[in-house]
Amino acid sequence: MRIFLNLVCHVYQVLKVMNELRSFQVALRGILAATRSEKHMKFHLVAAVFTLAAALLLKFSQIEWIILIVVITGMLALEMINTALETLVDLVEPNWNEKAGKVKDIAAGACLVYACGAAVIGCILYIPKLLALFG
Numbered sequence: 001m002r003i004f005l006n007l008v009c010h011v012y013q014v015l016k017v018m019n020e021l022r023s024f025q026v027a028l029r030g031i032l033a034a035t036r037s038e039k040h041m042k043f044h045l046v047a048a049v050f051t052l053a054a055a056l057l058l059k060f061s062q063i064e065w066i067i068l069i070v071v072i073t074g075m076l077a078l079e080m081i082n083t084a085l086e087t088l089v090d091l092v093e094p095n096w097n098e099k100a101g102k103v104k105d106i107a108a109g110a111c112l113v114y115a116c117g118a119a120v121i122g123c124i125l126y127i128p129k130l131l132a133l134f135g
């Protein structure tokens with residue numbers, strides 16, 4: 001009986017891991033789909049690579065790395081939510097509709113607000129280091 005219960009427990013654990021792997025695979029598929037279809041997403045990914053490389057060269061401190069990673073991942077995640085909303089709106093309302101347009105405008109506005117904040121944080125992080133390097 002004990003062996004049987006252990007076996008059931010193991011099978012349950014394996015199924016749980018498989019389910020989590022499937023969720024991970026679905027999420028990766030979403031990231032790839034957004035990157036393939038969205039020019040803004042491609043731009044943010046290229047910008048992320050450059051800013052991370054610059055941070056490495058400028059020897060960012062631990063707290064500066066944390067701030068940079070939170071800003072970069074936040075921007076990418078927000079851009080994907082925007083893409084998901086645009087796709088949903090196009091699915092639900094393929095024709096012109098004032099409210100559909102409003103949803104897209106607000107989502108785009110949210111991305112712009114975050115991008116402005118990210119640009120300001122970028123200036124605060126990079127300008128003093130660049131001035132110290134070249135100034």
Ligand SMILES: Nc1ncnc2c1ncn2[C@@H]1O[C@H](COP(=O)(O)OP(=O)(O)OP(=O)(O)O)[C@@H](O)[C@H]1O
Pocket residue numbers: 038039040086093094095096097098100101102104105108
């Ligand atoms: N079904 C619609 N009804 C009314 N207005 C719409 C509709 N679809 C799009 N729009 C308007 O056109 C704008 C651009 O929409 P679109 O779907 O082309 O997104 P986008 O900003 O070009 O995004 P991306 O370049 O990331 O694909 C929207 O912000 C909205 O103002």
